[in-house]
Amino acid sequence: MLGEQLGEEIGEITGRRVLPSVGPPKVEVSFQTHGTLLGMHETNVGTYITVTRSDGTMFGEGQGVVMTEDGGMASWHGQGVGRFTGQGSAMAWRGAAYYQTTSPQLARLNNVVGVYEFATDAGGKTESTVYEWK
Numbered sequence: 001m002l003g004e005q006l007g008e009e010i011g012e013i014t015g016r017r018v019l020p021s022v023g024p025p026k027v028e029v030s031f032q033t034h035g036t037l038l039g040m041h042e043t044n045v046g047t048y049i050t051v052t053r054s055d056g057t058m059f060g061e062g063q064g065v066v067m068t069e070d071g072g073m074a075s076w077h078g079q080g081v082g083r084f085t086g087q088g089s090a091m092a093w094r095g096a097a098y099y100q101t102t103s104p105q106l107a108r109l110n111n112v113v114g115v116y117e118f119a120t121d122a123g124g125k126t127e128s129t130v131y132e133w134k
Helices: 104-111
Strands: 002-019 026-037 040-052 058-068 073-084 091-100 113-120 125-133
Touching: 002 040, 002 113, 026 125, 040 073, 058 091, 058 104, 073 104, 073 113, 091 104
Parallel strands: none
Antiparallel strands: 002 026, 002 125, 026 040, 040 058, 058 073, 073 091, 091 113, 113 125
16 A cells, blocks of 8 residues: 655656676666655665566666755665656656665655656656655
């Protein structure tokens, strides 16, 4: 069951790189976003690796760091499933993120699973929303 919205962000893809692969293609994608998390203004920098699955969907796994304006910091690790939306390279992702922090202002994140919607458009712009999974 979805709980409260934890945050939302907008940003952009900052880099793409094709990785060596024996099987399906692997692509590394880096991004930077800004928005709010637990009501605080933040910047999120992350990288994820996508693997194409036999049905045409993608599996992605990534990590990153969220930094608040007042110096709080949390790391995250996430996994998700993505699909092309039919508008060029635009994609829609759904997945889960797990946070770890020693920052008192972000400590609540240590006790939640975040479920997210992450979208990219054909030009590399991103937007995302994360909710608590109860």
